Amino acid sequence: MEILRAENLCKIYGKSGTKVVALNNVNLMVEKGEFIAIVGASGSGKSTLLHILGGVDEPTSGKVVLNGKDIYSLNDEEQSKLRRREIGLIYQFYNLIPTLNVRENILLPIKLDNGKYDINYFNELVDMLDLNNRITHLPSELSGGQQQRVAIARTLMSKPSVLLADEPTGNLDSQNSKEIMKLLTRANKIYHQTIIMVTHDKVLATYADRIITIEDGKIVDDKKVMHHENN
Amino acid sequence: MKTIRSLAFNYLKYNSKKVRVIVLSIILTTILLFTVSLGTSTVRQYKIDTAKTEFGSYHVTFRDTNYDQYQDLKNNKAVKKVVPIQTIDKLSDDELGKYVNIKNIVDSEGKFDLRIQKMESDFEEVVTLVKGRYPQNDHEIIITRMLERNDLAITIGKKISDYTIVGIFQEKNAQAVYNYQQKEDGSFDTIFTPAAITKGNIDNGDNIDLVTTYKSSYNLYNKIYKDAQSLGGTYEIIYGSKRYNNADINFQLVVAYGQYEDFIFQRTMYIFMIIILIILSAFSAITIYNSFTISLQERKKQLGILRSLGASKRQLIKMLLYETLILSIISIPIGIIFSFSFGSIIIFVINKILENIIVNKVKLVVYPIFLIISVIFILLTIFLASFLPIIKMRKISAIETIRESKDYKVLRSKEDYPIIKHLFGSTGEFAYKNMKRNKSKFTTVLVSLIASVVLFITISTFIDVIASSYGVDNGREADIHIVISDNEAATELVQNIKSLVGKDRMTIIKERQFDFKIDNDNIIYDNVSNDGYYGIEIFGLDDASYNRYKKVAGLKNDNQILLYNYLENYDDNTDTNTYEVFFKDTIKDIEICRVDRKFYPDHQTIIPMGCYYHFNNFYITYDNELDWWSPAIIMRMEDYDNFINVAKEYETEQFIKDANSQKIDIYSEKFVKLDKQLNKLFAEYREKGMDIYYDNASLEEYEPYMIIKTIRLVLYIALIFVIIVCLINIINILNTSIALRETEFAVLKSVGMSNKKINSMLRLEQIFLGIKTLLWSLPLATGVVLMLMKLSKEITESGKVAISFPLRAYIISVVGVVSIIFIMIKYSISKIKKNNIIDSIRKQSI
Known part of the structure; x- marks a missing residue:
């Protein structure tokens, strides 16, 4: 079942002389429950694509359809609501709110939506991400890996249609990176969470079901990954 | 809304250091604006109370x-x-x-x-x-x-x-x-x-x-x-x-109520007040705007995260406005309390100093309507100043704030500045380019400095205007007047008074009117008695006063006697003149050495003989000075005494006694102290049976004089507040600017720029800023000063500009700007020194 579709996406920075084409007519279709890795060299346009898919950066042309809605045809209020409810973003630098504790950070998107949250689901997530002992801590009191786990919990809490991860392990050591990847895979498997992850690490990309390679703003390769049982 | 509120609360709770700057700027704004309202209410109420007590x-x-x-x-x-x-x-x-x-x-x-x-x-x-x-x-x-x-x-x-x-x-x-x-x-x-x-x-x-x-x-x-x-x-x-x-x-009361029909002075004073209020508000708004902009710039990333998590623009604006509201609720009462405390102290001091002089005690008053208006005014200033950066922030998209791509806005600069390069070398050119590139940061500091200088010069001029309107600092003439009767103790009493007065100006006058016969054809004075005699007032002045009077009248020769006005075409070329003087019942020829005529086309131009302009003196004394419509002869005391010696033979004893009673005018700055000393002295002599009339007109002026002193004090303290705000503002901007430029400096160091060069670049940046400040602020301030001088011209009756150009304020401003620039240079260099290249570069990449 199609959940996300990008049609003829173009993104151009600058004007005439200093013009940089970050995305050049990108078309992409994502099925529900897919775990996609977007790989490419630095400056290839992979992060730009992710941000545009997540509704935080506007394309110069083209459209992004999420659950049948063209997200860039929506007004700010509707777009914000869509980001709150249907998109989850994970960044390389965690981007937690420093003045909120772990619990408040995780619940923030739901609270912004004035919504009620499922306490069992919250406990389950906290459990899964091993944050039980850190629930009242401020971000500054956590390690990098723990902060990223909070960021994942925050994203999963609102059960988004798609989870977009921008180099989620870019700032972590290899041990923590593996753990984060395992968590993302578990979320994908347990909750059938659609995940699109940007990485330049080809090994980490193999955790995904599908790898899209991007070069100079164009998709140059799009292939399925065969996983062994023990993965 | 609850989440928005809790986000706002949390931000304020965990960022107390950053918030403190905003709180401080709101408190200072409140103090500045509320003190104006407090001061206005207090002065108004005092004027009303005094008018009611004194005039009903x-x-x-x-x-x-x-x-x-x-x-x-x-x-x-x-x-x-x-x-x-x-x-x-x-x-x-x-x-x-x-x-x-x-x-x-x-x-x-x-x-x-x-x-x-x-x-x-x-x-x-x-x-x-x-x-x-x-x-x-x-x-x-x-x-x-x-x-x-x-x-x-x-x-x-x-x-x-x-x-x-x-x-x-x-x-x-x-x-x-x-x-x-x-x-x-x-x-x-x-x-x-x-x-x-x-x-x-x-x-x-x-x-x-x-x-x-x-x-x-x-x-x-x-x-x-x-x-x-x-x-x-x-x-x-x-x-x-x-x-x-x-x-x-009852004009005094009506004017105290602020009602005036066509009193240019009142209107002008209101205009001055409004100008000051607008400048203060604008200044406060700039300060608050700066602190908000800086605070928001530091929070761009956080706001971006919230946007990416789905917070709408409206939610963010609500959150930021909510923060402003909380800060205002905390800061405004504190500002008001400070303002009241400060006002109470000032009022206490005034009442203490003026204890024996003022009719009513000054009471610290704020009218509820003034309180409401000032709070609304303060809130408006705060919200307008904070709303602009908030609205600006709204335009920034989530991705930009997360990337912080626009955080340190660098503009393209012109390629070459040959004049700057010639004058300050390549480092100077580099510094100048930096200034051009970081326009917004430099503009903010520039505006703060310009506002401070303009405010300082304006307030200094404003103080002069008030002072001149009270006639305090511009040739105050009315002072102490004493009349003592002629008896044996008089000489001793005069000596005693002289020793109390010391070096201050003291004039001894003796005076009596005689009827003179003067050739009719040469005289325009029309109050001629039937028999052709004219009442002419004869004044004897002590030598020093006579010489001073002569000098003011513009006469050069010695031993002249001045014939005062209305006697046109009078022959003053002869060495001596013989007058026919009509004494009680005898006509006697009197020879007086030489008379010089001083004719004033404008009869109101009066040269003060003692301390009073007699024109201003209707209420105070009866018989000490010439009436401005009658002619007078002014002579040395020696000549006067000779004249009276002649008169002695013909006039009554009482007439001669009155003619010999001495009028003493004193001009002294220490009139309060002198008042006590003279009262004590006179009590002694009164007991000895001497008739003494004493009037210390300065005491009447003491009140406005002290009020001026107080206004001056209050305004200067307000000015100190303003300068503190300005410094906070600048340090704030410097901190942010240096924090944002750390990488730039680190990179410059890493490519081989020496510390010395970096320091000299920073130094030149601040010097350019100082030069720019002076180039903008001095002409601007001059514009305001000229306007104030023009207005002040309107309020003085003579049309003469009552205030002089505030050169001192200009010098202080230039010295102030130079000092601030010096502090800025020292501060920036010390900040940069502490930074390590790798740390700074790493910080940027995290």
Whole structure:
């Protein structure tokens, strides 16, 4: 079942002389429950694509359809609501709110939506991400890996249609990176969470079901990954 | 909303250091703006209280009305109270007049007219009782304290004519003396006011005056004019204002209420106040705007995260406004409390200093409406100043804030600045380019500095305007005046006074009028008596005063005698002149060495002889100076004494005694101290039987003088606040700017730029900033100063600019800017020194 579709996406920075084409007519279709890795060299346009898919950066042309809605045809209020409810973003630098504790950070998107949250689901997530002992801590009191786990919990809490991860392990050591990847895979498997992850690490990309390679703003390769049982 | 609130709360809770700057700027804004409101209310209330005590709480007295009109006015809905008062008697008393030292209260024959008025009740509307009680029947009177003389038995329990004195009152509206009102043609209307009041019924058919108070002070002039007209009054236009012949307005009170008809001075003062308020508000707004912009710039990333998590623009604006509200709720009361405390201290000090001088104690007052207006004004300033950066922030998209791509906005700069390069070398050019590239940061500091300089110069000029409006700092002439009778102790007393006065100016004057015969054809003076004699006032001045007077009059030769005005075409080329002087009943030829004529085309140009401009002196003394419409001869004391020696043979003993009584005028800055010393001295000599009249007019000026001092103090303290705000602002910006430029400096270091070069680059950046500040602020301030000088010109009667160019303020400003720039250089260099290259570069990449 199609959940996300990008049609003829173009993104151009600058004007005439200093013009940089970050995305050049990108078309992409994502099925529900897919775990996609977007790989490419630095400056290839992979992060730009992710941000545009997540509704935080506007394309110069083209459209992004999420659950049948063209997200860039929506007004700010509707777009914000869509980001709150249907998109989850994970960044390389965690981007937690420093003045909120772990619990408040995780619940923030739901609270912004004035919504009620499922306490069992919250406990389950906290459990899964091993944050039980850190629930009242401020971000500054956590390690990098723990902060990223909070960021994942925050994203999963609102059960988004798609989870977009921008180099989620870019700032972590290899041990923590593996753990984060395992968590993302578990979320994908347990909750059938659609995940699109940007990485330049080809090994980490193999955790995904599908790898899209991007070069100079164009998709140059799009292939399925065969996983062994023990993965 | 709950989440928004909790986000706002959390931010404020965990960022107290950053928030402190905003809180401080709001507190200082509140102090600045609220103090203006507090000061205005307090001064206004003080003026009202003083006017009520000194001149009465009534608004107008309608003259020559009848009983029916009294009834009509009583029924007027706008009127609060009408007190009828009627003149019933006039006592002429020789004895009394001799001892009363009130100018013009005696007639030409030396008789004193005491007017008796009757009132039914409400005496307190017209007078304030200081001793005894109010009259209870038509045989009792209360008299003004100016008449009370214990040594002459004019006091409570004693009689004047058939009236028994039962009380002494402090006059309001100068009831004890004659009032003069100048007409446009230069002549005077005399208004008589009561000196004694008795109790009696006001009956139908009586001609009465109506002391009237209106319910509201709003639009008083129109109400008064309407009633004056309906009571049959007619008006003249005097100095552009309507003046009804039947209405004596209590101007002091009406003006204290802030009501004025065409008083340019009042209007100008209001304009000044508004200018200051606008400049203060603008300055405060800039400060708050800066602190908000800086705070938001530091939070861009956080706001971006919230946006990416789905917070809408509206939610973010709500959150930021909520934060502003919380900060305002905390800061405004603190500012108000500070303002009150500061005001209370100032008021306490003023009351302490002025304890024995001011009529009423100054009370710290804030009208509820002023409080509300100032709080609204403060809130508006805060919200306007904070809303702009918030709105700006709204435009930034989530991705930009997460990337912080626009955080350190760098503009493209022109390629070359040859003049800068020539003057300051390549480092200078680099520094100048930095300034151009980081325009917004530099502009903010520039605006803060410019605002401070303009404010400082404006306030300094404003203080001068106020001071000159009170006549305090510009040739204050009215001072201490003493008259002592001629007896053996006089010389000793004069010596004693001289030793107290010290080096300050002291003038001894003797004076008497004689009738001179002068050739008719040469004279334009038209008050010639039938037999062709002219009353000419002869003045003897001590040598120093005579020489000073001569100098001012522009005469060079020694031993001249000055013949003062109105004697045109008088032959002053002869060495001696013989005058025919008419003494009591003898005509005698008197030879006086040489007379120089000084003719003034403008008769109002008066050279002060002692300390007074006699023109300003109607109320204070009776007989010490020449009247401005009569001619006078001014001579050295030696010549005067010779003249009196001749007169001795022909005049009465009393005449000679009066002619030898000495008038001493003192001009001294230490008049308060001198007042105490002189009173002590005079008490001693009075006991010895010497008649001494003493008036210290400076004490009357002491109040405005102290008020000026206070205003000066308050304004300078406000200025210190402003400068603190400015410094906080600049340090704030410097901190942010340096934090944001750390990588730039680190990179420059890593590519081989020496610390010395970086320091010199920073130094030049700040120096350029200083130069730019002065280039902008000095012309701007000059514009404001010229405007203030123009306005000040309007408020002085002569049209002469009352204030001089505030050169001192300019020098202080330049020194101030240089010092601030120096501090900025030191601060930036010390900050940069602490930074490590790798740390700074790493910080940027995290």
